[in-house]
Amino acid sequence: MERRRFLQLAAVAGLGAVASPGDLFAQYRFLAPVKVANPLLDYPNRDWERIYRDIYRTDRTFTFLCAPNDTHNCLLRGFVKNNVMVRIEPTYGYGKAADLGGHRASARWDPRCCQKGLVLGRRLYGDRRVKGAFVRKGFKEWVEGGFPRDPATGRAPAELMKRGWDSFVKVSFEEAYALHAKALDNIVRAYSGEPGARYLRAQGYDPAMVDAVEGAGVRTTKFRGGMAKLGATRIVGTYRFANMMALLDAHVRGVAPAQAKGGGAWYSYSWHTDLPPGHPMVHGDQTSDFELFDAENANLLLVWGMNWITTKMPDSHWMTEARLRGTKVVVVTVEYSATANKGDEVIVIRPGTDPAFALGLAQVIMTERLYDASFVKRFTDLPRLVRLDTLAPLMARDVFAGHRDAPLANWTSVLPKGAPVPPAPEQNGMRIPEDLQPLFGDFVMWDARGNRPVAVARDQLGDRFAATGLDPALEGTFEVPLADGTTVQARPVFDLTRQYLAETWTPAATAKVTWAPAEAIVALARDIARQGGKTLFAVGMGPNQFFNNDLKDRAIFLVAALTGSIGKMGGNVGSYAGNYRLSLFAGVPRYAAEDPFNVQMAPAGPVTVRNYQRYESLHYYAAGEVIHREGAKQFTEGPHVPTPTKSIWLTNSNSQIANTKYHYNVVFNTLPRQECVAINEWWWSGSCEYADIVYGVDSWMELKYPDMTASNTNPFLQVFPRTPLRRNFPTVSDLDTYAGVAAELAKLTGDERFRRYWAFVADNRVEVYLQRILDGSAPTRGYDFRDLEALAAQGIPALMNSRTYPRTFSWEQVHESKPWYTKTGRLEFYRGEPEFLEAGENLVVYREPVDSTFYDPNVLVARPHPAIRPTTPEQYGFARTKRDWSARQGRNVIVTPDELLGTQHPLLPAGYAAVFHTPKYRHGSHTTPIDTDI
Ligand code: SF4
Numbered sequence: 001m002e003r004r005r006f007l008q009l010a011a012v013a014g015l016g017a018v019a020s021p022g023d024l025f026a027q028y029r030f031l032a033p034v035k036v037a038n039p040l041l042d043y044p045n046r047d048w049e050r051i052y053r054d055i056y057r058t059d060r061t062f063t064f065l066c067a068p069n070d071t072h073n074c075l076l077r078g079f080v081k082n083n084v085m086v087r088i089e090p091t092y093g094y095g096k097a098a099d100l101g102g103h104r105a106s107a108r109w110d111p112r113c114c115q116k117g118l119v120l121g122r123r124l125y126g127d128r129r130v131k132g133a134f135v136r137k138g139f140k141e142w143v144e145g146g147f148p149r150d151p152a153t154g155r156a157p158a159e160l161m162k163r164g165w166d167s168f169v170k171v172s173f174e175e176a177y178a179l180h181a182k183a184l185d186n187i188v189r190a191y192s193g194e195p196g197a198r199y200l201r202a203q204g205y206d207p208a209m210v211d212a213v214e215g216a217g218v219r220t221t222k223f224r225g226g227m228a229k230l231g232a233t234r235i236v237g238t239y240r241f242a243n244m245m246a247l248l249d250a251h252v253r254g255v256a257p258a259q260a261k262g263g264g265a266w267y268s269y270s271w272h273t274d275l276p277p278g279h280p281m282v283h284g285d286q287t288s289d290f291e292l293f294d295a296e297n298a299n300l301l302l303v304w305g306m307n308w309i310t311t312k313m314p315d316s317h318w319m320t321e322a323r324l325r326g327t328k329v330v331v332v333t334v335e336y337s338a339t340a341n342k343g344d345e346v347i348v349i350r351p352g353t354d355p356a357f358a359l360g361l362a363q364v365i366m367t368e369r370l371y372d373a374s375f376v377k378r379f380t381d382l383p384r385l386v387r388l389d390t391l392a393p394l395m396a397r398d399v400f401a402g403h404r405d406a407p408l409a410n411w412t413s414v415l416p417k418g419a420p421v422p423p424a425p426e427q428n429g430m431r432i433p434e435d436l437q438p439l440f441g442d443f444v445m446w447d448a449r450g451n452r453p454v455a456v457a458r459d460q461l462g463d464r465f466a467a468t469g470l471d472p473a474l475e476g477t478f479e480v481p482l483a484d485g486t487t488v489q490a491r492p493v494f495d496l497t498r499q500y501l502a503e504t505w506t507p508a509a510t511a512k513v514t515w516a517p518a519e520a521i522v523a524l525a526r527d528i529a530r531q532g533g534k535t536l537f538a539v540g541m542g543p544n545q546f547f548n549n550d551l552k553d554r555a556i557f558l559v560a561a562l563t564g565s566i567g568k569m570g571g572n573v574g575s576y577a578g579n580y581r582l583s584l585f586a587g588v589p590r591y592a593a594e595d596p597f598n599v600q601m602a603p604a605g606p607v608t609v610r611n612y613q614r615y616e617s618l619h620y621y622a623a624g625e626v627i628h629r630e631g632a633k634q635f636t637e638g639p640h641v642p643t644p645t646k647s648i649w650l651t652n653s654n655s656q657i658a659n660t661k662y663h664y665n666v667v668f669n670t671l672p673r674q675e676c677v678a679i680n681e682w683w684w685s686g687s688c689e690y691a692d693i694v695y696g697v698d699s700w701m702e703l704k705y706p707d708m709t710a711s712n713t714n715p716f717l718q719v720f721p722r723t724p725l726r727r728n729f730p731t732v733s734d735l736d737t738y739a740g741v742a743a744e745l746a747k748l749t750g751d752e753r754f755r756r757y758w759a760f761v762a763d764n765r766v767e768v769y770l771q772r773i774l775d776g777s778a779p780t781r782g783y784d785f786r787d788l789e790a791l792a793a794q795g796i797p798a799l800m801n802s803r804t805y806p807r808t809f810s811w812e813q814v815h816e817s818k819p820w821y822t823k824t825g826r827l828e829f830y831r832g833e834p835e836f837l838e839a840g841e842n843l844v845v846y847r848e849p850v851d852s853t854f855y856d857p858n859v860l861v862a863r864p865h866p867a868i869r870p871t872t873p874e875q876y877g878f879a880r881t882k883r884d885w886s887a888r889q890g891r892n893v894i895v896t897p898d899e900l901l902g903t904q905h906p907l908l909p910a911g912y913a914a915v916f917h918t919p920k921y922r923h924g925s926h927t928t929p930i931d932t933d934i
Contacts, residue, residue, distance in 0.1 A: 057081070063091060063795045064701045065720040066117040069227045069272075071579045071713045072314050074112045075795045076120075078701060083726055084125075085701060088118050091795025097716060099799035100782045105715065106293075108321075114313035123699065124728065128684040130696030131729040133176035134168040139676070139692035143179045147186045154190055154199030156675050163671060164690045173732055173740060176693055181744030183676040183692075184221060187646045188245075188252050191217030203673065205644045206627050208634065212641045216261040218249040219614060220646035222621075224266040226653025229582045231720075232591070232708040233769050234734045238651045239265050239592045239613060241738045244757050246612035247596045251749045257597040262612030264643055271618040272655060273544040274578035278553025282828055283810065284821025286583065288557075288566075289574035290536065291806035292713045295322035297570030299534040300527060303331045304556070305354060306540025306576055309338040315713060330524060332357065334542065347524065351917055352546040352849035353514040356861070357521070358555035359846055360510025363501035364525035365562045366494075372533065375564035376474065378465045379814065381828045382494035382561075383445045383472035385453065385480065391842060391867055393832045394480065394490055396442035396455035401483040403455060405441040408432060410459035410825070411818040424586035425778045430821060440823050444480070445472035446492065453480050453490075458825035462817030493830040493843075496867045497558070500843055503863045509897040513846075513861070525559075533564035533571040541577030545917065547850035547858060547889070554829065554844040561827050567814030569806065581712040584800060587776020591769045599756045603768040616642045622660050624670050630890045631877030645673070650687065651680040651697075651734050658686025680734050696731045705733050705766040706789050708773070710800060715807060717780055717800050719792035735761045840870030840892050848900060850888055852917045856903035857883065860894045868894065 036042050058079040067073045075094075079087040095107030123129075138160035142148070148157055171179075190196060196217045200210045213219045225231070225238030242263035250260040269275045269286075279287050292308075292315045295301050301322060309316045320342060323329050331343035334351045349357050365371050376382050385394040396403045408414055411429035414437055415421065421431060432440055442455040449471045460468060474494040481487050507518035514521075528535045537560055543552050557566075557573055565571040582588060594600065595610035620627060620642040627636035650656060657677075660666050671677070671690055678693040679685075688694045698704065700720060704727075707720040732740075739758035746754040760768040767785045774780040774788075779800040788798055804811050812818040819825025829844055836842045840860050845868065850858040862868050870892035873880040880893055883906045895903065905912075 056087075058086060060724075062724050063721055063793050064703070064723050064725075065709070065718055065792065066113075066120060066700060067230050067579075067709050067718070067720070068116075069230060069578050070311065070313070071576065071711050072112075072114075072312070073579075073709055073711055073714070073716065073718045074114070074117055074314060075718065075792060075797060076113060076117055077795060078121075078723075078725065080725065085121050085725060088120060089113075093791075093795035094716070094797065096796045097799050099801045101801070103799060103805065105799055108317075109714070112314045116313075120699075120701065123683060124701050126683065129699075129729050130681050130684050130688065130694055130731070132170050132696050132731075133173045134688075134694040134696075135171050135176055135179055136163065136166045136692045137169055138162055138166045139183075140169055140171075140179060142675075143182050143186075147183075147190075149190065153202040154196075155203060158672075161672055161675070163677065163692065164667060168694070173695070173736070176695065177737070177740035177744045180676070180678055180693055180741050181748055184245075184647060184741070185248065185252075185745065185748050187221060187675055188217040188248055191220045191644075191646055192249075192252050193217075200644050203644070205625070206629075208627060208636075208641050209625070209644055212643045214261065216249050216253060217646075218245050218252070218261055218263055219643045220264070221245060221649075222264040222266055222616070222645050222647065223613075223649050224268065224618070224653055224656065225651045226655065227268050227272070227579055228652075229579050229585065230652065230709050231734070232585055232588060232773055233705070233766055234703075234707045235652045236588055236592050237735055237738050238649060240594070240757075241649070241742070242613045243593050243611065244596045244742060244754065247751060247753055247757075248745060248749070249612075250597075251751065257595075260597075260612060262614070264645070265613040265615050266618045266621070266656075267615055268618075268653070268655075269578070269580045271622075272578050273541060273549070274580050276539070276544060276549065276553045276575040276577075278550040278555075278557070279575060280821075281550060281554055281831060282557045282822075284828075285809070287575050287580060287712070288572065288809040289576070289581070289712050290569075290572045290808050291715055292538075292576075293318045294536060294569060294572070294806040294808070295319050295538075296325050296327060297534070297806075298322065298327050298536040299531040299570065301327050301329045301536045301538065302528070303329060303333075303339055303343065304537060304539045305332065305334075305542035305544075306538050307333075307337045307339050307542070308538065308540075309342055311540070312576070312713065328527075330527070345520075345524075347516050347520050350513075350515045351915075352543070352548065352852045353846075354543040354546070355548050355551040355555045355844075356505065356510055356846045357514045357516055358552065358559055359501055359505045359844070360507060360514065360516070360521045361525040361528065361559045362497075362555065362562060363505040363510070364507065364522050365529050365559065366498045367502055368526070368529075370526065370529035371562040372564035373474070375533070376494065376562060377472055378462050379566070379826055380561050381443075381822075381824045381826045381830055382497070383474055383492050384456075384824065384826075384830065385444045385446060385478065385490040385492055386496060386830060386832070386867065387480070388477075388489045388491060388866055391832065391837050391869065393830060394444040394453075394488075396444055398482055399444055399453055399480060400455060403442070403483070405438075406455075406457035406459060408437070408440060408458060410461075410464065411812075412459070412825075423776055425776065425781050430819070440825075443824055444490075445470065446476065446478045446480075446490075447471060448473040453478070458819055458823070461819060461825050462814065464817045491867075496865075497829060497843055500845065500862060500865050500868070503865070504861065504897065505846075512901060513897050528559060528565070529563050531563070531565070531571070533566075533568055535560070535563060535565040535571055537565070537573040539573065539575050544575075544577055546852055548847045551841065551844060551847060555846075557827065558829055558844055561829070566827065567808065567810030567812075569804070569808055572808060572810065574809070576713060579709070579711055581710070584710045584779055585708075585773055585777045587773040587780075590772045590776045594757070596753060596757050599753060599759070601756065601759060603760070603765070603771070607772055614643070615639075618656060621645060621670065622656070622662055622666060624662070624665055625673065628886065628889060630886050631873070633876040633890060635890050647676040647678075648674055649678045649680075654681075654685040654687045656687070657690050680737055682731065695734075695737045696729065697734050697737070698727065698731050701725050702727050702731065703733070705735055705761070705764065706770065706785070707766075708770050708785075708788075715800050715802060715805055716797040717783070717788065718797050719785075719788045721789050721793040733761075735766060837869070838871045838892075840868050840894065843867055852915050854905050854908055854915060855900050856893070856895065857888045857905060858891060859900060859903070860892060861897055861900050862894050863896050870894070
């Protein structure tokens, strides 16, 4: 109908009384309905459907693995037409996965994909693909000009180092490799020995950082494969290259292999705020976690700072299905997220106050005596005595004259000095170096039954402790006679903790600090205690972004341990941020740290592992290549001290330059101090803009060498199969770039060992390296990589050979009474090391966030307590009123909850109106909001 005619009709209809509906529709001619008795026989011509069939018809399909750092990893099927991938679907092969024992995965893992994976074609053919190799013009001139340097400082000419403002020159990959190799060689030479140290001092680096170079310029070359587990050979290869740099050091300094040093290796886990540092403080291992399908084994699922629905896309159904099966879901969050609205209950807290909230829960559980005393006594250090004079834990050798520590025999053995460490799959239990053995000695509890101090060995936990018949006191102050004839007062960790919580973290105080209603705190604590150890604490990355995140995890573990929710199916603590669990591939050192002086050329021959790399945290780099000093105190010490950075090679990472916190300072002040920045990318990222060399590499859909990965959230061993999809652009494998630069170093030095180090890349036999990793990893030993790749090509992964499905951290400890990886063998809630005592964090306490707050930053919140006696700013040599970025990180000032609420962040009087929690935009999807209005 014409629009004019329609309007006329509408106008008439609007008059109502003038025209009836019959009048209006009389002008239409109604068609009689078609009657078809049997549509299969009589259906009209369907030729028109052919056009759709033609559009969607494809020539072939292939399988590839999608594996960003989202912890999922999905084998996907690509559909190809005219050599163009036009569509992606899930493979539906997950339900067919099996382990070596024949255990099968549930069909409920299928379909495995998400909307992002299904549109990867947009990335594959996107206009930001890096097509070839590029070198920055000024960098090229610097290399080709023979590396001119300022004679006094050694600095490269500033006009040639205009990174980000300069243009790029497209070169062949071979030319890029040659320029890169020459730059590495020159940088290592320039910064070696005393002349190199003089340059670094003249450039203004902290003397401690210059000392950390130890005269080896190779230590100023830094390498980082971002989230390395996402490519056991491709990305870990960056670290293998760092190890190989020991060959260059040997040439430059003329040292023997035993004295040679490798490059610096930046690690990702802590940098991405994925690492929950409170975990190793409690149980001694990197991270405690459970695979997400454990959700339905829980009575209560506490989703804490984790946006499960949004960030765990193919595994979000485990949470919603658990709820259908009767699991209660409580979401602790800072905003009304997609996960919050799936919970039975939602508790919204002030960002960064997670440790206080957990301590508030623990307070209710302790005060109302809702804790599982048996679990506490058998599995934790809470009954352990702490002496009140020094605040050190009492050791049996201090108390009992002539005491000799019990041998370490429970799943533990002592590694004699100089003895080789056996390969991981042959280590049935822990190995403690002989030198460290005294630290693992017997400790002391107060036996309530015998009313006396007793020695307890590290081996004695769980059933082994129960067998001793001891009944340790959890509360009280005891006069303990010492072996030297003196007497000391001592209290159990439980009692010291109880006092702190009872006096500081009442529900009312917790509510004021965290904004959670006091009734919700009490109700949740009682709910957790009611579950009989079947509460799952699924903790996300959001709260990890606050400076107090170690205390957050120590406090959450305290709640879990008090209620026995550890090491059980449906009862455990997990941290979910990034794909960190490289420990599933314990054989990786056979690849990443193969001795470059002794390369194994026989595919199945034994590999000599020798680590020449030096690990460094990226935080110092991001903070401007500084270490932390304040007053007379040097906070950054020992192996934490980074070296100056002169060369960078990044693969699979955009988080260090483009997406870094403190981005402006990194780009304008820190990056100009580097002389060579190389990036491997398949998508032109912000980091590429600031690089000297950009290598365009293959996407997952174009891999010409296979690779392998796995995850912390699911049980699958995943292979990236080689794909038949032709390369769409001039790209190479990441592995080709390492081999290419190594070959150029071989030419420069005349040392063929550089080339040999990558021989199986050059021969297109990368599976040799992958098989070595499989053979060296307990959960994968027994698999043949060729079988895994053949299955992956059909869309079917394998299962990790885990002890349990779901894999359950602490299973052996809780069910078999094996020790945790701690000094006491127990879950530890007291840290008696000097740095913890100095910080006032020997007990699990609360500190206000260092930045994300409108109160006094980083203050300790506690009422006066006999065991919280930190070193004060005055003792460090600076005023407590000093609150700049440096001072507030090391400032130990104690306030009560009410005093805290009366304080102000130093920027508030200047008119600031919002707290900016994180400038990393990607964290906006990770369970924490970007800002909070004041
Ligand atoms: S969930 Fe992650 S791995 Fe799976 S398809 Fe989506 S983006 Fe890829």
